[in-house]
Amino acid sequence: MVRTVPGVVVAGLTAGAVAVVALLAVQAEGAQSRAEEARTAVGATAGPSPTAPAPTASMPALPASSGTGYRVVYSVSQHRVWLVDPRKDPQLQASFAVTPGSVEPTPGSYSVYSRTATGKGTDHRQIEHVVRFTEQGGVVFGFGSAVDGSTAPPDAGLRTGGIRSSRADGQVLWDFAPTGTRVFVAE
Numbered sequence: 001m002v003r004t005v006p007g008v009v010v011a012g013l014t015a016g017a018v019a020v021v022a023l024l025a026v027q028a029e030g031a032q033s034r035a036e037e038a039r040t041a042v043g044a045t046a047g048p049s050p051t052a053p054a055p056t057a058s059m060p061a062l063p064a065s066s067g068t069g070y071r072v073v074y075s076v077s078q079h080r081v082w083l084v085d086p087r088k089d090p091q092l093q094a095s096f097a098v099t100p101g102s103v104e105p106t107p108g109s110y111s112v113y114s115r116t117a118t119g120k121g122t123d124h125r126q127i128e129h130v131v132r133f134t135e136q137g138g139v140v141f142g143f144g145s146a147v148d149g150s151t152a153p154p155d156a157g158l159r160t161g162g163i164r165s166s167r168a169d170g171q172v173l174w175d176f177a178p179t180g181t182r183v184f185v186a187e
Helices: 006-045 167-176
Strands: 071-075 080-084 092-097 108-111 114-120 126-136 139-146 161-165 182-186
Touching: 080 167, 092 167, 108 126, 126 161, 126 167, 139 167, 161 167
Parallel strands: 071 182, 139 161
Antiparallel strands: 071 080, 080 092, 108 182, 114 126, 126 139
């Protein structure tokens, strides 16, 4: 008769259970990766055009005519920003709602010409991650975030072109748009 030591049996059963759980975790991760790849492939081919990546539940579709290439897209009517990098899959890197200034820029194609890490906005609030792309009629237009996190509409009595985002979204845009980056303003 073979004698077993209870501790050895328990250790063997535990090791076997851990191995089964690890195997199931690897299989589940692989299935999730395949599902994500399928969604990405479907989204990449089902988009409205080669320059307009397919929307997701969290990222609405780009405006119809929103330029091409590496760019920031700002929609005047939707008050939304998209960050597009055609070198990556998916091309649409981020999208978020913004609060426009009291004056809107004219639709067209511009380039980031100036950036400031911190400063004071036209509304006298402390701001950060300021990315400027045009000046029209004495109003400077650019993206930025209030240090206090405020995205409240500006005082209607001020002529300001500051397009405000949350601090987190402002950081993403700052990292994405160095000087020279194209900014496409759409309707």
